[in-house]
Amino acid sequence: MMTKTKKLGWRCLAALGMAVGLAALAACGGGGGSGGGTGGGDPPALQLAVTGEAVVKVRSQGSRWVALTEKARTLEIPTQPERRLWVSLADGRGRGADYLPPAGWSLLDFALHPSGEISLVLASNRELRLLRLSATGQPLRDQAFTDAQVAADPFVGDPVSARDPSSLLPYYTRDAARLAAVGEDLALASRSGYHAVLVHRLAYAAGSGFTKQWRRVVEPGVFIGARFLTSGSFDPFKSMDLQWRVALDADAQGRIAVAVTLGDTDLVEGHSQHFGEAIDPRIANGLLLTQFDGGGQRLGTAVVDTQQRSELHALRWVGDRVAAAGRVRSRQTADGWDAFVALVPAGATAPSAYRVLDFEAGDVIFDVAARADGSLLASGSAGYTQNPTGASISEEAKPLLARLAADGQLQQRLDVAPAARHNQLRALAPRPDGSWLIAGMENGPGTHSADANPAALTADGYLRERRF
Numbered sequence: 013m014m015t016k017t018k019k020l021g022w023r024c025l026a027a028l029g030m031a032v033g034l035a036a037l038a039a040c041g042g043g044g045g046s047g048g049g050t051g052g053g054d055p056p057a058l059q060l061a062v063t064g065e066a067v068v069k070v071r072s073q074g075s076r077w078v079a080l081t082e083k084a085r086t087l088e089i090p091t092q093p094e095r096r097l098w099v100s101l102a103d104g105r106g107r108g109a110d111y112l113p114p115a116g117w118s119l120l121d122f123a124l125h126p127s128g129e130i131s132l133v134l135a136s137n138r139e140l141r142l143l144r145l146s147a148t149g150q151p152l153r154d155q156a157f158t159d160a161q162v163a164a165d166p167f168v169g170d171p172v173s174a175r176d177p178s179s180l181l182p183y184y185t186r187d188a189a190r191l192a193a194v195g196e197d198l199a200l201a202s203r204s205g206y207h208a209v210l211v212h213r214l215a216y217a218a219g220s221g222f223t224k225q226w227r228r229v230v231e232p233g234v235f236i237g238a239r240f241l242t243s244g245s246f247d248p249f250k251s252m253d254l255q256w257r258v259a260l261d262a263d264a265q266g267r268i269a270v271a272v273t274l275g276d277t278d279l280v281e282g283h284s285q286h287f288g289e290a291i292d293p294r295i296a297n298g299l300l301l302t303q304f305d306g307g308g309q310r311l312g313t314a315v316v317d318t319q320q321r322s323e324l325h326a327l328r329w330v331g332d333r334v335a336a337a338g339r340v341r342s343r344q345t346a347d348g349w350d351a352f353v354a355l356v357p358a359g360a361t362a363p364s365a366y367r368v369l370d371f372e373a374g375d376v377i378f379d380v381a382a383r384a385d386g387s388l389l390a391s392g393s394a395g396y397t398q399n400p401t402g403a404s405i406s407e408e409a410k411p412l413l414a415r416l417a418a419d420g421q422l423q424q425r426l427d428v429a430p431a432a433r434h435n436q437l438r439a440l441a442p443r444p445d446g447s448w449l450i451a452g453m454e455n456g457p458g459t460h461s462a463d464a465n466p467a468a469l470t471a472d473g474y475l476r477e478r479r480f
Contacts, residue, residue, distance in 0.1 A: 057476070057477040057478070058104070058106070058475065058477040059475075059476055060106075060107055060474065061473070061474050062474070064471070064472070065081040065082060065096065065453075066082050066436065066438065066452065066471045066472075067079050067080070067081050067098075067439065067452060067453065067474060068438045068439060068451070069121075069438070070440070071123075072104075072441040072443060072449060073125070073126060074128070074444060075103055076104050076124075076128050076147060077104055077124075077441060077443075077449055077475075078097065078099055078122055078130055079098040079451055080095055080096070080097060080119070081095060081098065082094060082096075084246060084456065084457060084469050084471050086246060087240075087245065087252065090181075090183065090184055090185050092118050093118045093119070093120065093186065094118070095113075095119040095120070096111065097111040097112075097122060099145070099148065099149035102148070104443070108149060109148060109150075110149075111145065113134050116136055117136055118135050118136075118186050118187070119132060119133075119134055120134065120135050120186065120187060121133050121190045123192055123199075125195070126193070126195060127147065129146055129152070130144070130146075130147070131144055131193070132144075132145065132191075133189050133190075135187075137181065138180060139156065139157075139181075140156075140157040140189055141155065141157060142156075142214075142222050144221070144222075153218075153221045155221050157180070159204075159210070159227070161227070162178065162204040162206055162210075163206060165204065165229060166286050167207065167208070168232050168234050168282035168286055169234055169235050169278055169281070170235065171206070171233065173207070173236070174205060174206045174233055176205035177204075177206040178205060179205025179206075180205065181203070182203050182205055182236070184238055184256055185256045187253060187256075188202055188256050188257055188258060189201065190202070190257075190258055191260070192261050192268065195266070196216055197216055197225075198213075198216060199211060199260060199268050200212045200214060202258060203256055203257070203272075204233070208230075208231065208233040209229070209230040209258055210230060211227075211228050211230050211270050211304065212224060212225075212226070212227050212228075213225040213226045213268070213306070213308060226308035228304060230258075230270045231279055231283055231300065231302075232282045232283070233282070234278040234281070234282035235277070237255070237277070239252050239255070239276060239403075240252065241402075241403055241404070241459070242402070243460070244403075244463065245460065245461075245466075246457045246459055246461065247403075248409075248457070248458060249376060249405065251323060251403055252403070254275075254323050255273055255276040255277055257272075257273075258271070259271040259326070259327035259336070262329070267305055267306065267329070267358060268303065268304045269302070269303050269334045270302050270303075271299050271300065271301040271327050271334075273299050273322070274295065274296065274297055274298050274299060274300065275297050275321055275322065279300060280292075280293060280296070283300060287313070289313065292317075295317045297318050297319060297320055297322050297340075298315065298316045298317045298318040299316045299336060299354075300313050300316075301313065301327075301334060301354075301360075302314075303358065303359060311359045312359060312360065312361035313361060314356050314360040314361055314363065314364045315363045316356070316363070316366055318340045319340075320341045321340070321341045322338060322340040322341070323339050323376070324338045325337065325338040325378050325392075326338060326380050328381060328382075330355070330382035331382055332358045333356060333357050333358065334358070335353060335354070335380040335420075336366075337351065337352060337353040337377040337378075337390065338351070338352060338376060339351055339376035339377070342370070346397040346398060346400055348374070349374040349375065349376065349398055350369060350370045350371075350374075351368070351370075351371065351376055351390070351392060351394075351412070352366050352367065352368050352377070353369065353380060353388075353416065353420045354366035367419075369390075369414070369420075371422075371425060372394045372410065373395045373396060373397055374398055374405075374406075374409075375392065375393070375394045375412065376392045376394075376412075377390050377391070377392040377412070378393070378436065378438045378439065379438065379439045379440045381440045383442075384446075387418055387423065388415070388417075388420065389413070389448065389480070390412075390415075390416055391412060391414075391438065391439065392437060393409045393410065393412050393434075393436045393437065394410050394411075394412040395410035396410075396434070403459070404458075406459075407433050407460075409434045410428075411429075411436065411437040412425070412428075412437055413425070413426040413437055413450065414426060415480070426480060428450075431454030431455055431472075432455045433458075433461070434453075434454075434457060434458055434461075435452070435456065438451055438452045443477065448480060449476070450475075450477075450478055451474065451476075452473070452474060453473050453474070454471070454474065455470070455471055455472045456471035457470070457471065
């Protein structure tokens with residue numbers, strides 16, 4: 013079912029060992045910068061910039077914020093993200109500590125807790141680690157995450173495609189685990205080497221660290237097809253390993269939502285067989301969104317059938333609903349990809365509608381957040397083109413920021429000045445004074461920008477404060 017809206021400081025480098033890396037982090041501080049005063053005696057609006065990295069996630073808690081940056085990398089198997097954490101100063105007006113993972117590990121995601129403490133998940137090709145930092149970025153806990161059950165999880169179909177059943181991560185990418193804060197506790201969702209999608213609820217205490225409360229299979233292991241570019245050096249929207257990734261969020265009530273894409277997978281058949289919940293076998297694209305209560309009770313799975321090839325890039329609780337957003341190929345033309353948003357009610361099991369948002373040429377939504385009045389704010393990228401029969405994305409793309417009504421209908425596209433080359437507005441976070449943090453990249457590459465010049469594989473990131 014579909015409705016459509018027409019166009020209207022200091023840098024700290026981690027040492028070789030995990031413990032040494034955490035000790036180095038504790039010594040970080042200061043740094044950052046701001047500018048662009050608002051006048052009238054107000055504090056200056058936050059304006060941070062970084063060369064060579066995009067800012068891909070930001071979350072706020074009171075005056076504090078935490079952000080994740082990422083360097084552009086060429087195509088690789090397995091995907092090994094190169095990300096860094098920024099921790100704000102106590103007043104939120106600048107950047108304090110930084111965290112970089114030690115050699116051989118990738119920082120995948122973070123969760124910001126009500127206390128201001130921060131949980132991190134790190135990955136090697138087969139393993140996961142959990143870290144806890146104080147509100148100022150000081151190390152509190154570092155422990156290996158283990159799961160002896162992964163090789164025995166259900167698999168529907170021929171498991172020969174699962175190349176490493178005992179691994180905590182799939183063969184093709186490290187980037188298959190996400191975190192969400194559940195108060196001071198933690199939810200961890202991941203896809204294992206046996207291709208199963210799992211969610212863990214973990215308690216946290218200063219003396220005992222992370223301890224498991226419950227574990228649930230979100231989806232059984234199934235065949236997942238690998239995708240590759242036949243030419244090009246960069247994947248602007250991370251489309252090549254999307255089918256392996258998971259999306260996760262939790263709300264203040266402790267409800268947990270986990271979503272996975274259907275494209276290039278046998279998940280329709282696998283879910284139907286494992287849970288005994290019939291899904292129309294003709295569905296080939298879209299997503300499955302499963303919800304759990306805080307005690308681990310599975311509330312059900314909703315199907316969002318996008319009918320055409322689609323990509324899931326955002327999952328956020330917005331009040332009593334879950335917003336799932338990304339892009340869908342509405343037409344097989346150079347400008348045929350449009351943004352979409354689905355708003356799934358809490359506990360929903362019925363097929364869910366989605367809304368297509370066509371702003372300018374190609375469009376994608378990377379983040380969605382709720383405003384105080386019940387409307388939504390969405391960020392992403394627009395104005396790009398893509399090979400109609402392939403995955404090559406243009407170097408030109410504009411930042412996208414828009415107000416949406418509570419039902420997802422477009423109200424207003426907000427002005428964000430584009431910079432050179434590829435632009436993406438990746439993340440949103442509200443501030444206590446009613447302003448918003450927006451994060452993203454400019455001067456980024458398209459698929460083929462660095463084919464002849466590796467130095468063109470770069471981007472500049474930003475974290476800015478704005479009022480809407």
